[in-house]
Amino acid sequence: MLEALAAVESVKLAPEGGGTVRALSRIGYDLQDALADLIDNSIDAGAGRVEIIFFRDDEAVTSVTIADDGRGMDRKALKIGMQFAGRTDHAASDLGVYGMGLKSASFSQCETLSVISRQGGAVSAARWSVEQIDKDWSCELLEDDGAEEAFRRLCLPSKRPATGTLVVWDRLTRLGVGGGDEDLDTFLATAVSRIEAHLGLVFHRFLAQGVLTLALTVKHVRRSLALPRTVKPLDPFDYPSSGAAGWPKALEANLPGVGALPMEAHIWPAGSLADGYQLGSRSGGAYQGFYFYRNSRIIQAGGWNDVVRNDQDPELILARVAVELPPGGFGVNVQKSGLQVTAAQAQALLRAAGDGETFETYLDAAREACAASKREGRAPKKAPLVPGYGIPVGVRKSAAKRLAGEGPAEVLDFVWEELDDEELFSLDLTDTRLVLNKNYRRAVLGDAPASGADVPLIKMLFFLLFRDDFERLRFSGKRAAYLETCNALLLDALRK
Ligand SMILES: Nc1ncnc2c1ncn2[C@@H]1O[C@H](COP(=O)(O)OP(=O)(O)OP(=O)(O)O)[C@@H](O)[C@H]1O
Ligand SMILES: [Mg+2]
Structure with missing residues (x-):
């Protein structure tokens, strides 16, 4: 509209430090989404094992470390990696897109982010803190000997990987709970179970294929015993037998601006108590809808993106649809926890068809399966x-x-x-x-x-x-x- 106006001068307007980080910390990451974003980086770096440790004292979680045995970074790569929206040359098969995840996920949870990485026999380390960003955007490069020692001590010490990366969150802003030891115990027990379920779901294909192992540990700073919990894959389509004869079926949607999207439309059996239906603490019915996968990672678990009006339609509790997104970054939000679907794309999803069915007949079949289970008195037997x-x-x-x-x-x-x-x-x-x-x-x-x-x-x-x-x-x-x-x-x- 105003492109034709002549410019008389141009001024450089670099982001103002404090405001930028404050804005970043409000970007809407949950702890579990933030951790998933760092695991994406480890997977992109070819890691086979990722270990997350919550360090705690009597009152609070003091630090979180995320360690992997991926290919690591040399000093130059580390500098680019620490840069906000740093140069990225991702392959289409990578999970990384924006050059932001490491920083935005970390600052949603902490005020100091350190990264120590080992590659080619050398260790490089760098640190961002909100104060340094506030002051003049200077990222600190850390001394080699101390970094070497910290890497040896904290980055998969039982495995001693030749290459790998250790991310450390200090001064946690979101993980504090006031009120003593029992409080923290209860909080951690709930939080760790939620994180375990979330990561098990998001990365279930990697975990089930055995290309990735994920472990979560809570470690008291003054005690030595800390047993890692291995995250189990949580497959949202893992039912013993289908809830309706003939299903699942392959459908295809033709999305404007994207192309053909393969979908697999499933109907769960009613009243399932399977982990794959319950998906952690939520009840299965709340998890109906689309499961968008990109490069095997779940971007969104459930929800109908306005294709069906109610995300928790009581008649559609058995309906789940796996959708394979193309490798590019299409409509994925920065924290990779959801998908923005335009109205035209929602219409296209509704027009999906294949295997003698349409999306509408699929929804009818899912409704009928639910109604039939009620008629036959197989009312979903829910866990109490x-x-x-x-x-x-x-x-x-x-x-x-x-x-x-x-x-x-x-x-x-x-x-x-x-x-x-x-x-x-x-x-x-x-x-x-x-x-x-x-x-x-x-x-x-x-x-x-x-x-x-x-x-x-x-x-x-x-x-x-x-x-x-x-x-x-x-x-x-x-x-x-x-x-x-x-x-x-x-x-x-x-x-x-
Ligand atoms: N664990 C890791 N191992 C090796 N390299 C890493 C690791 N974490 C980050 N990097 C490097 O730092 C870069 C920046 O990471 P960051 O998560 O900020 O952005 P991204 O992964 O490129 O894109 P996105 O914003 O979509 O996550 C990565 O592209 C990668 O080169
Ligand atoms: Mg990333």
């Missing part, structure tokens, strides 16, 4: 809900035993977060969490101290009141109005 994070560990254990016996269970977590003033609580059906409004925490606690496992009696009452809603996975209009009334009644009582 048990209270989780937010309740003291001992109480959780006995509750799980009473409600689920030794069998599988789904966990309801309790968290304090900011909600609207008219809400004391809110039910988060997607993540199976009961959110309490932290603005009322003081009032609810009375004289009791705040901790991750505070007010267990009140949380347990909430659990009993609302567990059916989590099992049903949806609210009717009437039920939503009732929840609103519950909030109003409780707040009247609290404000008295």
